[in-house]
Amino acid sequence: MTRPDPDRLLAALGSVTRGEAVAGPDATLALARRLVAARHGLAKDPPCPASARRRALSIFRPRPTSWLEALAALTFDSWQGAAAPARGADLERLVRFEHAGTAIDLQLALHDNRGEASIAVEGLPLGGRVQVRAADGRVLADAALDERDTAHVAWTGANDVVFAVTDEDGEVLCTPPLSRGGA
Numbered sequence: 001m002t003r004p005d006p007d008r009l010l011a012a013l014g015s016v017t018r019g020e021a022v023a024g025p026d027a028t029l030a031l032a033r034r035l036v037a038a039r040h041g042l043a044k045d046p047p048c049p050a051s052a053r054r055r056a057l058s059i060f061r062p063r064p065t066s067w068l069e070a071l072a073a074l075t076f077d078s079w080q081g082a083a084a085p086a087r088g089a090d091l092e093r094l095v096r097f098e099h100a101g102t103a104i105d106l107q108l109a110l111h112d113n114r115g116e117a118s119i120a121v122e123g124l125p126l127g128g129r130v131q132v133r134a135a136d137g138r139v140l141a142d143a144a145l146d147e148r149d150t151a152h153v154a155w156t157g158a159n160d161v162v163f164a165v166t167d168e169d170g171e172v173l174c175t176p177p178l179s180r181g182g183a
Helices: 006-017 024-044 050-059
Strands: 073-077 092-099 102-111 114-122 128-134 139-144 150-156 161-167 170-174
Touching (some): 102 161, 102 170, 114 128, 114 161, 128 150, 139 150
Antiparallel strands (some): 073 092, 092 102, 102 114, 114 150, 128 139, 128 161
């Protein structure tokens, strides 16, 4: 059996829904059979690839037009509610930032003029990257997110750092500066 032409089926279905006459009950039954066959034919098609779905979703995602619009809100900080560590202490810090459906979880180890972070990103429809930037804008580290949207980065050269998440269309999320002394 040949596959029904979707344009012809939609035109026929449109005429029925507009109340236009279809040439009798036999033609209506034939149309119904063709619609069912088309549905079964579509069910046999391979599923849409995940990369195509993510790309289609990204088209409708609002994009920040400035770094201020991409600035994420702090939703969790393991140092919040307790005294921040004493100056000079090298302690782990867990933080989470969210912005426009995208979130970044950071497990930070901040040291004097250097640091490292394990990063997990949620809600990014396209493969992305994470940059660690100094307060003056220098890129200190840059890493691609893996298939689980995670990465590990290490950097030297700054105490105050900003994390930026980007995809192929540009910057998606940016944290405020983070330092050993707090956000």
